[in-house]
Structures are given as structure tokens and as C-alpha cells.
Amino acid sequence: MAKLNMVQAINLALRQEMERDGTVIVLGEDVGLDEGVFRVTAGLLARFGAGRVIDTPLAEAGIVGASIGMALGGLRPVAEMQFDGFSYLALPQLEGHASRLRSRTQGQRTVPMVLRFPYGGGVRALEHHSEAREVLYAHLPGLKVVIPSGPRNARALLVAAIRDPDPVVFMEPKALYRAFKEEVPDESEALPLGQARVVREGRDLSLVTWGAMLHRSLQAAEQVDARRGTRTEVVDLQSLAPLDGETLVRSVSRTGRAVVVQESPLSYGPAAEIIARLNDRALDRLAAPVARVSGFDVVTPYFGREKAFIPDAARVARAIESTLDYR
Amino acid sequence: MPLSEVASFQVTRLEVLGPDGELDRTLEPSLTKEQKLGLYRAMWLAREADQKALKMQRQGRIGTFAPATGQEAASTAPAFAMGERDWFVGAFRELGGWLARGMPLENFLWFHGGREEGSVFPAPGRTLPINIIVGSQTLHAVGLAYAMKLRGEQDAAVVAFFGDGATSQGDFHEALNFASVWQVPVVFICQNNQWAISLPVKAQTHARTLAQKAIAYDMPAVQVDGNDALAMFRATQEVLARAKSGGGPTLIEAVTYRLMMHTTSDDPTKYRSEEEAKAWWERDPLKRFRLYLGAQGLLDEAGHAALEAEVKAEVEAAVARFEARRDFKPDAPFDHVFGTPHPELEAQRKAFLHELSQAGGPEAQHG
Numbered sequence: 001m002a003k004l005n006m007v008q009a010i011n012l013a014l015r016q017e018m019e020r021d022g023t024v025i026v027l028g029e030d031v032g033l034d035e036g037v038f039r040v041t042a043g044l045l046a047r048f049g050a051g052r053v054i055d056t057p058l059a060e061a062g063i064v065g066a067s068i069g070m071a072l073g074g075l076r077p078v079a080e081m082q083f084d085g086f087s088y089l090a091l092p093q094l095e096g097h098a099s100r101l102r103s104r105t106q107g108q109r110t111v112p113m114v115l116r117f118p119y120g121g122g123v124r125a126l127e128h129h130s131e132a133r134e135v136l137y138a139h140l141p142g143l144k145v146v147i148p149s150g151p152r153n154a155r156a157l158l159v160a161a162i163r164d165p166d167p168v169v170f171m172e173p174k175a176l177y178r179a180f181k182e183e184v185p186d187e188s189e190a191l192p193l194g195q196a197r198v199v200r201e202g203r204d205l206s207l208v209t210w211g212a213m214l215h216r217s218l219q220a221a222e223q224v225d226a227r228r229g230t231r232t233e234v235v236d237l238q239s240l241a242p243l244d245g246e247t248l249v250r251s252v253s254r255t256g257r258a259v260v261v262q263e264s265p266l267s268y269g270p271a272a273e274i275i276a277r278l279n280d281r282a283l284d285r286l287a288a289p290v291a292r293v294s295g296f297d298v299v300t301p302y303f304g305r306e307k308a309f310i311p312d313a314a315r316v317a318r319a320i321e322s323t324l325d326y327r
Numbered sequence: 328m329p330l331s332e333v334a335s336f337q338v339t340r341l342e343v344l345g346p347d348g349e350l351d352r353t354l355e356p357s358l359t360k361e362q363k364l365g366l367y368r369a370m371w372l373a374r375e376a377d378q379k380a381l382k383m384q385r386q387g388r389i390g391t392f393a394p395a396t397g398q399e400a401a402s403t404a405p406a407f408a409m410g411e412r413d414w415f416v417g418a419f420r421e422l423g424g425w426l427a428r429g430m431p432l433e434n435f436l437w438f439h440g441g442r443e444e445g446s447v448f449p450a451p452g453r454t455l456p457i458n459i460i461v462g463s464q465t466l467h468a469v470g471l472a473y474a475m476k477l478r479g480e481q482d483a484a485v486v487a488f489f490g491d492g493a494t495s496q497g498d499f500h501e502a503l504n505f506a507s508v509w510q511v512p513v514v515f516i517c518q519n520n521q522w523a524i525s526l527p528v529k530a531q532t533h534a535r536t537l538a539q540k541a542i543a544y545d546m547p548a549v550q551v552d553g554n555d556a557l558a559m560f561r562a563t564q565e566v567l568a569r570a571k572s573g574g575g576p577t578l579i580e581a582v583t584y585r586l587m588m589h590t591t592s593d594d595p596t597k598y599r600s601e602e603e604a605k606a607w608w609e610r611d612p613l614k615r616f617r618l619y620l621g622a623q624g625l626l627d628e629a630g631h632a633a634l635e636a637e638v639k640a641e642v643e644a645a646v647a648r649f650e651a652r653r654d655f656k657p658d659a660p661f662d663h664v665f666g667t668p669h670p671e672l673e674a675q676r677k678a679f680l681h682e683l684s685q686a687g688g689p690e691a692q693h694g
């Protein structure tokens with residue numbers, strides 16, 4: 001057991017999976033000598049060599065397209081996009097092939113690969129370096145979308161993603177990379193994909209979120225509960241695709257009220273899908289409309305404005321209170 | 328300071344068997360009698376199957392497809408030069424190559440009849456199914472080749488097919504660059520059939536040849552008469568051998584012609600002259616290979632008639648198998664989203680099947 005930040009925890013998952021399975025390889029821009037722009041791949045080149053830790057030419061579609069071929073050819077590539085904003089160049093390969101080859105061949109060909117990249121705001125970065133666009137991937141049948149919220153589940157979810165038989169988009173909230181440390185067991189552990197977890201139990205309201213928004217949501221829950229004597233339940237989705245509807249519905253059926261917190265733009269975002277599921281399966285249990293705390297439908301503002309645009313604990317707390325107050 | 332030359336390049340062209348059957352013996356590949364007859368039969372089968380599929384499309388028995396008539400040599404001959412351990416990565420106009428690699432014709436018909444089952448090969452081996460997004464498959468070929476190289480496989484390489492239109496795609500250039508940087512065993516075969524739907528190759532690129540696209544990546548390239556099965560065989564065999572011995576990738580530009588429409592959904596008379604197509608019929612790859620076999624005393628009129636009858640029967644048998652199949656599971660798409668089941672998707676499957684049972688009727692039941 002060691003206290004690790006998320007960068008170190010992801011690095012541990014990569015290292016242990018590469019040790020365990022010789023077909024696991026890492027590729028991307030500057031992942032070798034430079035050890036990744038966030039140092040997530042630190043030490044891997046030295047340990048596993050240039051054959052398994054590949055500094056690729058600068059071409060995102062090329063990285064993902066080649067990874068698909070590698071996966072078809074029996075490898076388990078873990079490809080890195082340097083930033084979320086650059087991954088869109090590879091979307092055609094994800095939509096056209098990675099997500100479809102299993103279905104196209106009715107299971108005869110599969111693409112066990114992971115596409116991991118930092119996403120979201122909060123690190124005062126350049127344009128195209130702070131986007132949160134989960135639904136671009138979650139909307140594509142055949143892709144799994146996994147988002148960790150801390151070092152321990154980052155490690156365990158990445159291990160599961162690497163071992164998964166299908167393509168997994170692993171989005172790393174870069175604001176959390178070095179935000180805090182957690183105890184991460186030395187022994188490898190995996191968490192099932194497609195499962196949410198209740199991180200804080202409660203009975204009055206379900207706060208549903210994931211990734212970097214989890215921590216400000218927890219803060220908000222504590223603030224509101226301290227003020228009002230309520231007990232707010234907090235659900236960390238961990239996977240956006242497939243979505244764990246059961247855990248959501250179970251939680252909201254018990255609490256009768258819900259707030260969904262997302263960093264991405266409002267319209268067509270994950271919250272809209274979550275609310276639709278609750279309408280389908282828990283409407284008669286709801287005592288109040290489900291509220292959204294969200295980004296706005298504007299182009300991701302540069303970092304001079306990002307603090308005001310990204311949901312914070314105070315905004316989440318206000319949404320919790322007005323949902324609790326709804327009669 | 329005077330200018331000095333830092334690099335120079337040339338593009339060479341390979342022709343072995345001319346349109347009228349004239350043969351360059353110095354370049355003739357060494358093939359057994361059986362191989363020669365087998366190659367011709369495979370091309371004839373591709374032609375017969377293509378024309379049959381065209382009729383079936385017109386009759387509404389299959390949907391849209393991309394006819395390959397006139398391009399038989401460009402994909403079939405390379406398939407004959409390949410080994411079982413080599414990967415065949417096609418686009419959508421390589422019927423001859425696919426059939427030569429063992430894809431049953433009924434698979435091609437199921438695919439174009441709107442069934443995913445068409446891409447489920449009885450013996451998939453190292454042949455990938457039809458890939459529709461232009462140029463995208465070239466990157467998969469590079470990844471496959473990287474996997475081979477990493478594993479130390481030295482008896483195999485990847486052959487990737489695509490058209491002239493693909494050479495404008497970013498994926499194609501990324502593939503050439505990655506393959507060259509990594510020095511992986513890939514043979515890129517561009518079927519330059521002169522037309523990308525309505526766009527002639529002259530408007531696709533200002534380059535005089537497509538082979539020269541490789542020069543920017545310091546990759547060897549050769550232009551080949553793509554309607555010359557002997558030249559295509561020879562070129563593929565040579566560069567495959569180089570790839571397998573660690574010599575890296577090569578680009579082959581197969582100069583050929585799409586004698587039919589792009590797909591059954593367009594009318595080429597709208598954008599090109601009939602004279603042009605007529606001139607290319609004179610360069611028909613089947614015609615000249617038949618002259619070659621005739622000159623060698625390997626196939627006479629009677630032999631050809633027998634071959635025609637045999638191939639026709641083979642195609643008809645495949646069509647019968649295509650039409651006989653009825654066991655298309657309506658909810659199969661739910662089986663293959665992921666390798667592991669998920670309750671949310673299972674709930675959707677249940678809802679789908681319920682809707683289907685409400686709809687009634689045999690068509691709904693059988694999807």
C-alpha cells in the first residue's frame with residue numbers, strides 16, 4: 001500500500017499490466033522519452049523498451065487507426081491522446097471501426113484497446129486543452145467510456161479497461177492528476193466497468209456525478225447536510241457507457257430527489273440521458289424535478305474565465321437546496 | 328554558395344504482358360501451369376460473380392455494391408502472390424482478391440444483401456472483411472504489421488488495398504508515414520481505376536503518378552500495369568519478399584480502370600465518355616491473360632468453354648446458398664455490441680423483441 005496521486009496510480013496500472021501481459025503496449029505522442037506531457041508513462045520506456053512504448057509521429061487518427069490494427073493483430077494497445085481536444089481527429093477511426101468491428105463481424109474480430117487521455121478544465125491550459133466532451137464517445141455504441149475520480153479507482157478501472165475485450169475510452173480528469181493522494185494497494189486490483197458506486201450514503205437526495213466533479217459535489221453535500229441536517233447520497237458513475245442505470249434508479253427511488261453535476265456543456269450532455277433514465281424508471285418516486293448543474297452551451301472559455309464556468313461546490317450546494325426545498 | 332542536389336527520385340513502371348498478349352519474357356514471373364490456370368480461373372470467377380451480382384442488384388435481390396469488373400488482375404494476382412500468413416486488408420472493390428483468399432461468394436452477397444453475417448467468414452484466417460470508409464483501412468494494415476514485427480514474425484506481411492480517391496485522405500498519408508517510420512512489413516496497393524465516383528484522378532491530385540506519393544515518406548514505390556496479372560503478381564511477390572526480410576513497406580500503384588459504375592447507385596455516362604470506357608475494354612485483364620494462356624497452349628476454346636460452365640455453376644451454387652439462408656437472428660446486433668453483457672443493453676433487447684412481436688408478420692419476425 002502506498003499513497004499515490006492519480007498520475008502515479010495510472011502509471012502503476014500501466015506498468016503492472018505490461019509486466020503481466022506481453023501483448024500490452026503503450027503508444028502516443030511523447031509517451032516514451034518525455035514520459036508523457038503529464039508524466040503518466042514515466043519509466044515505461046526504460047522498463048519495456050521502444051518496441052512496447054512507442055513515440056509515434058504526430059497524428060491522432062494514425063495512432064488510433066494503427067492501434068485498431070494492432071488489436072486485430074493480437075496486441076492490447078493503450079494509446080494516449082495528449083489532450084481531449086486533439087482526440088477528435090481520431091473520432092472517425094473510433095466511430096468507423098474501433099466501435100464497430102465486433103458488430104461488423106459478429107464477434108469474429110474484436111478490438112481490445114484503450115484510448116486514454118486527460119480531459120476537462122482546471123489547469124489553466126491553452127485553448128483545446130480543457131474540454132469535457134464525454135458524450136462524443138458515450139454516444140457511440142460499441143465504445144465503453146470510463147472516468148475515474150481518484151487514484152485508487154483510476155488504477156483499478158484502467159486495469160479492467162486494459163483487460164476488457166472491447167475498446168475503452170478512458171478519460172482522465174486532469175484537474176485531479178495531482179490534486180490529492182490515496183492509498184493504492186500494491187497488489188493489482190480491478191473494478192468492473194459499467195458499474196457506479198455510492199460513495200456517500202444518504203436518504204434525502206441523490207447527487208449523481210463523475211470525474212473531477214465528484215469532489216466538489218462531496219463538498220457541497222457536506223456543506224448542505226451540515227447546515228440542514230439532511231443526508232445527501234453521492235453516486236460516482238465511474239462508467240458513462242454502459243451506464244449503470246440500476247444503481248441510479250435504486251438510489252433515486254430511495255431518496256426521491258436528484259441533482260446531476262456535469263462539467264460538459266448543458267445540451268445533450270450526460271445529465272440529460274441520466275434524467276431520461278430516471279423519468280423512465282423512477283418518475284413515480286420523484287418528489288422534485290431532477291436538477292442539472294452544468295457547464296454552459298458556449299465554447300469552452302479560456303482559463304481566465306474557467307473558474308466561473310466550471311461548476312463549483314457553491315453552485316452544486318444551491319442546486320441541492322432548491323431541489324430539497326421543492327414542494 | 329551554389330545549390331546542391333540533396334536527393335533525387337524516380338518512378339518506374341512495370342509491364343510484363345501487354346494488352347495484345349505481347350510478353351516480356353525477361354520479366355515473366357515463374358508460375359506453374361496450375362498457378363497460371365488457377366489465376367485465370369479466379370479472375371474469371373470474379374468477373375462472373377460481379378456481373379451476376381449486378382443483375383441481382385437490378386432485380387432487387389441485393390442492395391448497393393461496388394462492381395469490380397475490369398479490376399480483377401489488380402486484386403486477384405496479389406492474392407495469388409500472398410501466403411496464408413499474410414494479412415489481406417481490402418477496401419470494397421477487391422472481389423477477386425477476397426474470393427481467392429477463400430471468402431465464399433455468398434458472404435459477399437449477404438453483406439450486400441444487408442446482413443452483417445456476410446463479414447463472418449467460415450475460415451477468417453488473416454483476411455479482413457469489406458471496409459467502406461475510404462482509406463481508413465490503410466492504418467489498420469500498419470497496426471497489423473507492427474504487431475507482426477513486435478512478435479518477430481518473419482514469414483508474413485500485410486497487403487492493403489485502396490483506390491485513387493484514398494490517396495487524398497489523411498489516413499492514407501498517416502499510414503504511409505507510420506509504416507515508413509516504423510519500417511513495418513506492409514504492401515500498399517493503390518488500385519488507380521481513374522475515377523472516384525465522378526472525380527477523375529486528374530482532379531484528385533496534381534501529381535503525375537500516385538506512386539510518387541510514397542517518395543515523401545522515402546518509401547519505395549512502383550507503378551504497375553494493373554490490368555496485367557503477371558506484372559501485378561511479380562510486383563507483389565517482389566515487394567512482399569522485401570517486406571518479410573525487414574525491408575519495410577512499399578507502395579504499388581496499379582493502373583487500372585473501373586469499367587462499370589462506382590456503385591450500382593450512379594450512372595457513369597453522366598460524368599465520363601463512353602469512348603474512354605471502350606478504350607479500356609481493349610485493355611481488359613482477362614482478355615490478355617487468355618491470350619497468354621492460349622499462346623502457351625494451356626487453354627484452348629474447348630477448355631475455356633468448360634471453365635466458363637464450371638464457374639457459372641459455382642456462382643449459381645453460391646447464389647442458391649445466399650438465397651436459402653433464412654436464419655438471420657433479428658436481435659443479433661445486441662449480441663455483438665460488447666463481448667460482455669450489460670443489463671441496460673439486455674433491457675433494450677427485450678424491448679426490441681417485444682416491439683417485434685407486436686409488429687407481427689414473417690418479415691418482422693425474421694428481421
